[in-house]
Amino acid sequence: MTKMTDLTGAPALPLNTIMAGDCIEVMKGLPEGSVDLIFADPPYNLQLKGELHRPDNSRVDAVDDEWDRFSSFASYDRFTQDWLREARRLLKPDGAIWVIGSYHNIFRVGAAMQDAGFWILNDVVWRKSNPMPNFRGKRFTNAHETMIWASKGEGAKYTFNYEALKALNEGIQMRSDWVLPICNGGERLKTETGEKAHPTQKPMSLLHRVLVGSTNPGDVVLDPFFGTGTTGAVARMLGRDWIGIERDAGYREVAHRRIADVRPFDKSALQVSTSRRAAPRVPFGQLVERGMLRPGEELWSMNGRHKAKVRADGTLIGDDVKGSIHQVGAALEGAPSCNGWTYWCFRRDGKTVPIDVLRQQIRAEMEDRPD
Amino acid sequence: MTKMTDLTGAPALPLNTIMAGDCIEVMKGLPEGSVDLIFADPPYNLQLKGELHRPDNSRVDAVDDEWDRFSSFASYDRFTQDWLREARRLLKPDGAIWVIGSYHNIFRVGAAMQDAGFWILNDVVWRKSNPMPNFRGKRFTNAHETMIWASKGEGAKYTFNYEALKALNEGIQMRSDWVLPICNGGERLKTETGEKAHPTQKPMSLLHRVLVGSTNPGDVVLDPFFGTGTTGAVARMLGRDWIGIERDAGYREVAHRRIADVRPFDKSALQVSTSRRAAPRVPFGQLVERGMLRPGEELWSMNGRHKAKVRADGTLIGDDVKGSIHQVGAALEGAPSCNGWTYWCFRRDGKTVPIDVLRQQIRAEMEDRPD
DNA sequence: ACTACGTGTGAATCCCTCC
DNA sequence: GGGAGGGATTCACACGTAG
Numbered sequence A, B: 001m002t003k004m005t006d007l008t009g010a011p012a013l014p015l016n017t018i019m020a021g022d023c024i025e026v027m028k029g030l031p032e033g034s035v036d037l038i039f040a041d042p043p044y045n046l047q048l049k050g051e052l053h054r055p056d057n058s059r060v061d062a063v064d065d066e067w068d069r070f071s072s073f074a075s076y077d078r079f080t081q082d083w084l085r086e087a088r089r090l091l092k093p094d095g096a097i098w099v100i101g102s103y104h105n106i107f108r109v110g111a112a113m114q115d116a117g118f119w120i121l122n123d124v125v126w127r128k129s130n131p132m133p134n135f136r137g138k139r140f141t142n143a144h145e146t147m148i149w150a151s152k153g154e155g156a157k158y159t160f161n162y163e164a165l166k167a168l169n170e171g172i173q174m175r176s177d178w179v180l181p182i183c184n185g186g187e188r189l190k191t192e193t194g195e196k197a198h199p200t201q202k203p204m205s206l207l208h209r210v211l212v213g214s215t216n217p218g219d220v221v222l223d224p225f226f227g228t229g230t231t232g233a234v235a236r237m238l239g240r241d242w243i244g245i246e247r248d249a250g251y252r253e254v255a256h257r258r259i260a261d262v263r264p265f266d267k268s269a270l271q272v273s274t275s276r277r278a279a280p281r282v283p284f285g286q287l288v289e290r291g292m293l294r295p296g297e298e299l300w301s302m303n304g305r306h307k308a309k310v311r312a313d314g315t316l317i318g319d320d321v322k323g324s325i326h327q328v329g330a331a332l333e334g335a336p337s338c339n340g341w342t343y344w345c346f347r348r349d350g351k352t353v354p355i356d357v358l359r360q361q362i363r364a365e366m367e368d369r370p371d
Numbered sequence C: 001a002c003t004a005c006g007t008g009t010g011a012a013t014c015c016c017t018c019c
Numbered sequence D: 001g002g003g004a005g006g007g008a009t010t011c012a013c014a015c016g017t018a019g
Helices: A023-028 A065-090 A106-115 A162-168 A204-214 A230-237 A249-260 A285-289 A325-333 A356-368 B023-028 B073-090 B106-115 B162-168 B204-214 B230-237 B249-260 B268-273 B285-289 B325-333 B356-368
Strands: A017-020 A035-040 A091-101 A119-128 A144-151 A177-180 A220-223 A241-246 A298-301 A307-310 A344-348 A351-354 B017-020 B035-040 B091-101 B119-128 B144-151 B177-180 B220-223 B241-246 B298-301 B307-310 B344-348 B351-354
Touching: A017 A249, A023 A065, A023 A241, A035 A065, A035 A204, A065 A091, A065 A106, A091 A106, A091 A204, A106 A119, A106 A144, A106 B106, A119 B119, A162 A204, A162 B285, A177 A204, A204 A230, A204 B285, A220 A230, A230 A241, A230 A249, A241 A249, A285 A356, A298 A325, A351 A356, B017 B249, B023 B073, B023 B241, B035 B073, B035 B204, B073 B091, B073 B106, B091 B106, B091 B204, B106 B119, B106 B144, B162 B204, B177 B204, B204 B230, B220 B230, B230 B241, B230 B249, B241 B249, B285 B356, B298 B325, B351 B356
Parallel strands: A017 A241, A035 A091, A035 A220, A119 A177, A220 A241, B017 B241, B035 B091, B035 B220, B119 B177, B220 B241
Antiparallel strands: A091 A144, A119 A144, A298 A307, A298 A344, A344 A351, B091 B144, B119 B144, B298 B307, B298 B344, B344 B351
8 A cells, every 4th residue: 555654754644635555554554542532343254154254354164163263253363353453553642542343253252352452332233223133033123233432441531422312312311222223225225236335334323423423623533444434434424534445446436425425414413512612611719709699608508507707719618528529528518529519509688509500601701712 | 060960860840949059059959951931130230339329319229249349350351261161051952042231341241152153043122110219310211121032053943923922012013122110119119127028030921021032831941040939930830930049148038938938820910011002102212313303493483473484403493492292382472381283284285284294104103003 | 088298119240529 | 740629519219207
């Protein structure tokens, strides 16, 4: 493949392009710590009946059952370890990875991810609303696939747009089981002869939820098993940069045309709900400095059971306790911690008002005139 | 343990008893090829670190028991390989095994099962209808556990009561995802002091479906991690013989009393597992994920007086208001509440269509294969 | 008897910034 | 890098008590 470098001599990222070749080799040529998210839909590769192929496409010549079984699992494991090692190298320290699979391969993949140092955050079940039935009635309808979401390592940071996903789910925390239809109808890519362009095309709704939940606009998303480019199409739609790797020229061609047709959403639609966590921090002392609360004034706990007096330095003093609004609240409640902003109230004109109202006033002013 | 033999000199099966001791050692003393089904609920190796509190400051009662602590993945893997080897030895040639776990351990267990020669038939997802939320909002609600169902080896026969399961599922082929509540209320075993008798008691409805589906009356069911004996209780109820292995004397005592109380062929568990299903809630965000509405697209109020723009996370943004379809509708109308589904319309081909039409489409799809 | 409301709790790898 | 401290964060049920 072509080696690209930027002006500093560091290899540049080939953003929004489909790279040709084996993903392990191609990833070796990309710079370490450069990617925000990896979405991988690796080959399931474990149909031991009939033929079995190594990652390099050579056919495994079975001698007997024992040898064949050992050889095939071991060869799939080596392949998995190899691409996972390169994938992890490419991730930024606060990057994350999603891998999708079925019971044929997902257990080996999950164990390999843990062995490679990834830290599993959730396994997410894609529950298909319209799966193919088990025609022979010998097993359960295979109605789901499993995704593993993992950070780069134990304690590593990662992106999780909690509020946006909660909003997507009408105000209820998003669960680890997602009910979504399989990809068919107009979304399913076809060849000129009307056949499926790719046997395992994933629905865009699945990628939408993955990318809204674990990336921000402008992030770089890598898909090492690009296929017909669902990841790229949704990334472009959502204003994320993407890189695809695919060794099949036919799939690359379909993906290229498909992504070129995508109209990105406009910027304002990409702004998603955020939590208070992202809001600027307001020290309680500022309420006193600005005269919103007077030193000596009494605050009352939300439940009305406790009171404390405001001091000029923005601390509280109650019976035998003094400290921050949080510390005094925790001490009075005998709790391990306490959010003083939602715990304390002041009184004006006979009404009891949470002090958080004052913080919101300050934040509103800051939005008009940011520092 | 005591060695038992029957009249022919072959070791006899200690049917319908709880054996004391470490399951690997105990299994070594049982005869090869003697068991029809194994249900195993091994330690999950949760690796919990500090304490966790709910937003109301109450402390979560974590699984911190000694039996769930392993020094490393390697030591957990050795343990898993050892008990799986003995389990497989005990199975009849046409026997089968179920193992339940979470993302902490299930990938390692699944890979070890394949390595041990088991042949996976399905992975089955237990979708909890009432899981514990993720209190800190840092991950998805961990709302499911995974069960692996496997035969003794590739091509081995196994029991699958297809019609019985179909009947259990109101005439529709049983899928690989089962919606069942966690074990609480009256079914949850308590000590005299009112604490949980076992931290991870499984619901009887789960075992009911497993045993109805993959055993016949008179079959022998072995549970090497017996705990407080859910497997034994359901087996007795359904007229199956059972063997439990448990090393904790306290758990054995609770299980013994519990199983003695079971009336065989009680139909109560059946009623639990076929509990009625509520009308499915469809989040508005799903219309966006599924491409039925585009982020950036405008919606119009039914009366034509207001409009708002759809965002990628399924919220709306109008003049000075943003939030859910319901919130924005209420704000624009100055009303205390608003049903956004009937309030908002989208435009296609010059026609104005209520968004509720799209929700009805999704519900219709779900009715094809409910659960 | 029935409803309304408050409380308790479940296999959990659950914060982040600043000094 | 470790410790301190601000302050953000929950859904579905079962059960008990009040009205």
